[in-house]
Amino acid sequence: MTTEDNARHAEKMAKVKAARDRMMADRQGEKGLIIVHTGKGKGKSSSGFGMILRCIAHEMPCAVVQFIKGAWDTGERRLLTGHFGDLCQFHAMGEGFTWETQDKARDIAAARAGWEKAKELIRDPKIRMVLLDEINIALRYDYLDSAEVVAFLRDEKPEMTHVVLTGRNAPPELIELADLVTEMEVVKHPFRDGIKAQPGVEF
Structure with missing residues (x-):
């Protein structure tokens, strides 16, 4: 130059x-933010767990409630429970995707239990961030009432607590309430070429 x-x-x-x-x-x-990661693209849960790791790096107490993937042995679960249990509570409440359980009553019961745990964690003023992983799936299938979830976040979430909600098809009322919304779009995905989910990438 x-x-x-x-x-x-x-x-x-x-x-x-x-x-x-x-x-x-x-x-x-x-302020404590309500953060939604939705859309058909990959990266919704990954982004949420990235935020959890940032909280841990800042020594901010945090928590995870998994609504769908609870039965999976994931890398993030191993890492957080094995190394950071003092800063991050991890509650795997789901039993897999609904097409795997094929039992709607059981899925609803698991989602309700997850939501009760989520409310308990969000109400705890010591916890700075709560990740509700794949809760949007539970809302989509009406395992949880989206109006109830929105009302709780609006009326009861402590002022400085961040809540991250992930999963496809976030309901419009949740998107309207949220402070930060990101929609992940698919451009290319290896699954379409016959490549299965792999450790370190998907779980």
């Missing part, structure tokens, strides 16, 4: 920094 190129670049970046500084000066508030 020439001297003129460097000078133009420096001038451009200075303007960008000034604009960013002005924007950040207006954003000093903090």
Whole structure:
């Protein structure tokens, strides 16, 4: 790059920094967020567990309630229970996807038990983040009442507690309530080419 190129670049970046500084000066508030990761693409639970690991790194007590994958032996479950049990409670409440159990009453009972545990954890003021993994699946199949979940989060969640809800087909009322919503889209997926779920990638 020439001297003129460097000078133009420096001038451009200075303007960008000034604009960013002005924007950040207006954003000093903090609150406990309701965070939704939904959509057909991969990465919803992975992102939620990434946030849990950030909490652990900051020594912030946190918790996980799994609504569907409870029967699975996953890497995140091994890691969190084996190494970080003092900071992260892990409750695997599900019994697998509904097409595996083929027992709606049992699925509803498992989802209700998971939700009761979730409410207990969210109400605990010492816990800073609660991940409700695949709860949107339970809502989609009407194992839980979405109006009840939304009302609880709106009315009873402590002010500084973050709650992360993952799974496809998040209901519109939950999306409306949430502070942060990300929809994962599928561009390519190896499953379509006959590749099964693999350790370290999917679980």
